[in-house]
Amino acid sequence: xxxLADRRRSxxxxxxxxxxVQGDSxxxxxxEETYSLVVNHHGGLILVSERVEAGQNLILKNLATKQEMxxxxxxxxPSSLGRAQVGVxxxxxxxxxxEGLIRE
Numbered sequence: 001x002x003x004l005a006d007r008r009r010s011x012x013x014x015x016x017x018x019x020x021v022q023g024d025s026x027x028x029x030x031x032e033e034t035y036s037l038v039v040n041h042h043g044g045l046i047l048v049s050e051r052v053e054a055g056q057n058l059i060l061k062n063l064a065t066k067q068e069m070x071x072x073x074x075x076x077x078p079s080s081l082g083r084a085q086v087g088v089x090x091x092x093x094x095x096x097x098x099e100g101l102i103r104e
Contacts, residue, residue: 010041017098020061039098043071043089049082062097069097
């Protein structure tokens, strides 16, 4: 049986990139500036203070390049100091969203 790391579609990289998260809590649109913790071509792990749920659609904007990507929440971790680690998956893979720093 192969390990989870062997089945990953692209490698994970620890990288702090400032992003703007845009979403819609039930009836309450919001924007939040935050940053990534871990990234890859298919999405990343970000810190979010707004309550989000698995399956929820978000838009991420890279604050350095101004590029935007549609994504959805695939993981919501426990909160610490008012922020949760949130895993997001892009609607389509991107090799350039995280400032073009991911190379194969």
